[in-house]
Amino acid sequence: MRESLLEASGSQTSLTRGQRFCYRLGMFRKLGFFLLLIWLVPPLALAKEKYQHPGPIRLDRDGEKWAEKTLRKMSSEEKVGQLFMIWVRARFLNLDSPDYAQLRDTIRRDHIGSLAMTVPLDGPFLIKSEPYEAAMLLNQLQRDSKLPLLIAADFERGVSMRLYGTTVFPHAMAFGAAGKLDYTEALGRITAEEARAIGVHWNFFPIADVNSNPANPIINTRSFGEDPQQVGDMVAAYIRGAHAAGMLTTAKHFPGHGDTATDSHLGVARVSGDLPRLQSVELPPFRKAIEAGVDAVMVAHVSIPALEPDPNRVATVSPSVVRDLLKQQLGFKGIVVTDALDMGALTRLYASNLGRAAVDAFKAGNDMLLIPADLEASYDAVLQAVKDGEIPSDRLDVTVLKILKAKASLGLQKARCVDVNAVSKLVDKPENLATGQQVADDAVTLVRDNGKLLPLKQQGTVASGLPYQRMEEVHNRLVAVIFSDDMRLESGRVFERQLRARVPDANIIYVDPRSAGAMSDEVLQAVDQAHQVIAAVYVIPTAGKVAQAANGALQNSVAMADASGSLLQKVLEHAAEKTAVIAMGNPYLASDFPAIQNYICTFSNATVSEISAVKSLFAEIPLRGHLPVTIPNIAQRGAGIERQPLTARGGPNHVQLQSSVH
Template identity: 30%
Template sequence: MKIRLVFLVGLFLSFNSLVSGQQRPNFVEFINSQHDWVDSVYNKLNKKKRIAQLFMVRAHTNLGQNYIDSVAKVIKKEGLGGVVLFQGGPVRHANLINEYQAVSEVPLLFALDGEWGLGMRLPDSTVSYPYQMALGAIQDNDLIYRMGREIAKDFKRLGLTVNFAPVVDVNNNPRNPVINYRSFGEDKRNVTRKGGAYMKGMMDEGIIVSLKHFPGHGDTDVDSHHDLPVLSFSRERLDSLEMYPFRELIKEGASGVMVAHMNIPSLDNTPNLPSSLSEKVISEILKGELGFKGLTFTDAMDMRGVVKYFKNGEADVRAIIAGNDILELSQDSKRAIKAVRKAVRQKRIDKDDLERRVKKVLASKYWLGLDNIKPVNLQNLYSDLNRRASLQLSQTLADHAITVLKGKRKLSELSFTRKTAIISIGTNELSPFQRILNDRLDNELPFLLSENATADEVSRVSSALRNYDQVIVALHDSRTRPGSTLRYNSTVKLFISQLASTSAHFVLFANPYTLASLPGIEAANSLMIGYQNDETLQRAAAKVILREIEATGKLPVTVNTFFKYGDGQ
């Protein structure tokens, strides 16, 4: 039977008016205070289920009913504290949330990686905002605050309570395989301003956020999903750069921080010890020196970066010893809970400290109003998650991100009546960018070249261009995760270089770092950056060409000596 609380009427009225109305209690202060509901729930749980409140299990709704049912059994039997949702569909997710809340003795936290909104995990049926790299180009941070609020509204509508976002890693390594376009860029202050706006928007709507990945995952060329990265930087460097956004946003009341799996000898010289398992990194630096008192989440505990050297549940035990409040995606939660209980008996884990952390997790549920939980309403769910205001804001963000790196005056001289060739490279079908311009430019003709176009295909397009007065070239990266280099073959790259030496105008719908892999592109007549192969960014670039908007974005990273941080005309 689900635990309920009869508590003081005054507290009930006060808290519920705050949750539903004008002012919400400060999260960090709230979860570190005593509450009757929390004590009541805690006292009714056995030792195993108290520990289980610190664990979140993985769930999908695209893997079949048997999978969904198996996770439900684990939640019910082990009494886990939360669920991290991955791929599936919004209605299926809502049904799953209702089912899991119904079988759980204590209301569950539901989290999702929504760095660019629900679309990060549910791309086919919910709104995706621009990636953080594109947002890093925007000069109006209020737009990002508004985005945070819209994303939080979507989370609440679906029954989610925690967003593992924003990423506040300072990406100063173009070869970074795991952060990269997920970062606001290379400037610590710009990252802090953007991350703060996003964070406050979500928190003001009542969602728990998780800044990631402490103490900073931006300057590594190893993906911690597959191995343990080693950061060899000095403590001074980490203090002044990587940890800067976390320090500043903790001061601004961040509700959660996620700790990365990285070995950092200058912070803890224990061989092969990930930062997520380091007492020095979490208890001494994050909680002690930086004064963080919100919820500390581990990154996923099934990642190779954390379990490579600590197997059979030892990683989970060490994560608790280190000071984490919530462990995300243990390889085996049953084994982990048993190992933690053993560590308590062996006095490796302090019993009183463990109790405080369990009560912090319960208090976060109380802050969210989960003491009075209601099922997710399925009626109009799809339309509610695809609000006109959200779609308009996504386009507005794209309009403000688009960046002209060179040739702004020449771009403005493009004629709407002269014979124009529009070439899309890296795609096999007519792009939204081409379709928009097709409707507005006279005497135009679109051309398509794949990333592996043959010499004959390139030659035919090259010959045809002699019949046109002006040429617009769109460079696309069709991958879901835009890499730092384009997969164009050498023939296509040579053609791009040749076009750049003419009067052609270029638009890049890809990661800005890819400019370094295109020799000669710096000579282009004009060059505009759209950051990703997304319809909103393509529409924004077309608007600039059609002189419907003015590009105001600034490059958030340095690509090479030709294209540097802050460039934008």
């Protein structure tokens, strides 16, 4: 454009005055139009790129036509590929890198229809990623896929469960303790908004399991509680919130994983209740989920003798459970998805033929096959079963059409990529952060209080120059022992910062299972000298975690490790009256320590719960949480000592939400 203007101005010398006037007038008009265009284009471009909220899930006639037309064009190989969901680890990948090429080629070769987004691993540790990394990677995979990909994730505690820079929420049991359905609905809505912003469409939540077994090593605080009615109400509220913001939901782990004592990541968990108990305890939350319009149900790798007498048929591969109970008796019409097929409960039963597990799961009534232990063997086995007629072609078509319609209900046939520029406006909103903190605050439950320790008082920093003995005494006015596990090295860091903001000279000691024995004398000496003691215990359910107990047995992942538990017992023997124990996760741990005189439950190790725990110690927030579970020999469900704050809370982080249920 600049060159053409210069050429035009250079030709003016041969023109008359009138011609030059007309020429200049024309040039001014052109220039004015050009400037007007420059002024208008940015708003138009922004309007085009402006993020359009997906809105409620809706399958219109155009979407149905797309699904039906797409199905007619698909080969058997492509149809089988739509059944499988594989991992994608959200991280930065150069598009020419071998890692990206392998992922892209797997999707293309096996016609994969869905991805489960998680994050990279460093040994046993999950390394959280950033929202932009996730959004950019998922966008590129969508571009490189022939058909739109359905992206799912385990966002049980919101997107922050996998990604930094997103809204933090506590575990589900904290919502049960807070008892407000509006909180759970907000969790669904906010999670959906943030997930859709980065390109994730489907959440493997809510958990409909009723945690009736205190020894359950894998559900525990992931459940809303032990009361089927409350769990069902919470499940329905979550579905409402998620649907309003355009996200698919999953009720899991059918027909119930709450009354088990085995981690199904490691072995077969057994649900031993009879049929009347299943009907009255395990199944009601799933019925509520179906009534609320849940999009999918995830089937667990559990043994249920009341429904399936064959011990080698876990629920995932049992037609009696999936086809007869879920689809026919409960009338579920949505997507039935297996729990991960690479979990130990299933791979042990199919060790000699992993591909057969996928065939049996599909024949039992499952629609989608999640994370096969051997993708190639599973894909080939299912395809061969289709070709041999073992899997009827019409059954395959019904399932694939169901999956395609789910994609169309999300509008993926029209827009499969997200606007990365909109992420910063949609994720980590201040008002959402305040909601997450409010939930954690309201969940804090005071279970025991001897009236001699709480609340603590804030203390200023003591000036230096005191004799060493006096400084040591000041240092030990408040001793906080943070019991972490060996899986989460960050445990207690936020708790420490919050505590030091109020008591700068507090003596804070970190203990983990490897150091507990060696540090015993040091800890007990500090405890003996202390005026007040806080024991913050970080124990939460961890998938596949195995700890070796002193007697050689495999230890429950929600029990304290032997060395740590022994040290806590000694602390209570020395100073129970001046010690407050805070359960930063598993509330049942108090059953192993009946000498506890002051006991607080937060039901989560999330950073918001760490903040709430410290605020509760200093009576900065009202204590109004109630136990959503019974702690054997300690307290019944519904227990909770209520306290009013000593200081006004107020401020912009105060969120008013109504609708209580306990």
